[in-house]
Amino acid sequence: MIEVAVPVIHVLNAAAAQEFYCTTLGFRLEFAHRGDPAQANPCYMGVSRDGVWIHLSSLFGDGVVGGVVNLVVDSVDELRVELLASGVQIAVGPVDQTWGTREMYVKDADGNCLRF
16 A cells, blocks of 8 residues: 655755755755765755655666656645745746646756645
């Protein structure tokens, strides 16, 4: 039985990704594995917020940059206010979609898109 899905987002700079996801977006670093602890890359890390996990990887072969993750939130408008206060640039929205959802898109430095 499937219990949970954890998306893996490919990043080019693990340190920059950790800064963006944790400091700017409010995720918490759960773990970071580096083959050489003295080097920022390659790295495989897990971040979480509100019980939702995302894995970030700069390891070769773990996807490609430009991925998309959909994150369901209580209020995209409230999240927008929070993210703007943290200095996040909103790529799209919030916008009412024709399929019935209200969405906002944020992109990280590698062009990966988080759709709230």
